Amino acid sequence: MLNVLQITDVHLLPGTHERLLGVDTADSLRAVLTQAFSERTPDALLATGDIAHNGELATYDRFSAIVDEFYAGPRLVLPGNHDLWAPMSRYLSNPCVLSLPGWDLIGLDSHADDSPAAELGEPDMVELRKACAAAGDKHILLATHHPPLEVDCPWLDKDRIQNADELLEWLSEHTRVVAMVFGHAHQIIESDYESADRRIALLGTPSTCFQFAPRSQKFAIDDTKPGYRWLYLASDGGVTSEVRRVADYPLNIEIPQRH
Template sequence: MRLIQITDCHLLADPSAHGRIGVPLRQLDAVVEAVNRARPQRVLVTGDVSQDETAASYRLAERALAQLDAPWCWLPGNHDQPTLMAECHALHDELDLDDWRVLLLDTHISGQPGGELGALRLADLGERLAGDDRPTLLMMHHPPLPVGSAWLDEIGLADAGAFWRVVAPHSQVRGVFFGHVHQAFQGVHALADREVAVYGCPATTDQFLPGSTTFALDEASRPGYRLIDLGKGGFETRVERVDL
């Protein structure tokens, strides 16, 4: 089964409005067209769908994502308004994919650039992992480990330590995927008995410069998406870039 992750669309109410580099809606349309050529069975949008947090921006997103040839779902990022998202297109917390499942985790904190799961969501995650031992992927917006950019590492997942303590007893967690960082990223988190692969995804809009101490754009990089091919107990993943 093929999944595709797209993230950080940063749409505005005005469909012709410019972002930092380019027009976000046009960039999203180009990514959607490229994703369709890759023929996924599911598409997951990992947050920051909106930039201005307006109902109109979510309606634009829903119309653009409706052009996908596969079912899609989304979760909120720090720029999003979950209530407005849910009014436009349902928020789901799990995908049942026969031999696999994907858990969608909400790390949104209202009014804050960083993220957190919090005690209740962490407890729920632990219960869901304990109740099903199928191979599992976790999707969220905020990175649960440092990505090597000082300014981004300050606004990652605040309770990352608690998150990994919940994950540790559950060897069926095969990988963690996040948005927020506007760049390709691949790393691992070491647990006592194994390592868990962790992946970031390029934005559909502008890209951030990897390894930067302060905010900086990578003007030479293009929008992209992450492709995830699920196999028997394992997966392969890579990033694809999109020409505009």
């Protein structure tokens, strides 16, 4: 059994004690990592994008330094829509694959600089097909930033992966992908893609800082606590997972008022 820790949507800022919507996002990241690492040490760490809120190089250095306080093991870090490729590139693996015993973790880059929408170009798909082929008979956990399905929030759904059904159909027919994990929605999503003889779990994970309100018609924050997901990967290809929250984290959400 492999234990993989997924964190997502860190929205880190470069300066000490800087806050976003009232939340010190470095502090909430540390709170998440403190709790998660008190539970167990993961075999791999997966960070599924929106690492930096504004894409500065100093923020990626800061993220790496904070993770280093807790962990020296393998990590796979993906970009989200708030990230910028060039300053982040030193922390991105190429090809975007973590090879573990019996499993490959494959990252799919759904971001495009300066756009909130998912964008999967042909080069991304070429990389994905190569990585899936190279996995051979290993099981695959696929990770990306944007959801491959609607999450019942129209203001988020417009930016989901378009043509995700085609992607999932191809995955179910040509690969050993067992689950696809993602971020972006800042809330728990637990669904499935089902084809004739396959089921791919679709798992969205809360942010390490603030959460978006489920079923919100427009931008809305709720008061649910910072979270993360443990993924348990069995040697027979089974995946189970659980979302955990930092229940006593003092969130002080502040939404700027428009006048």
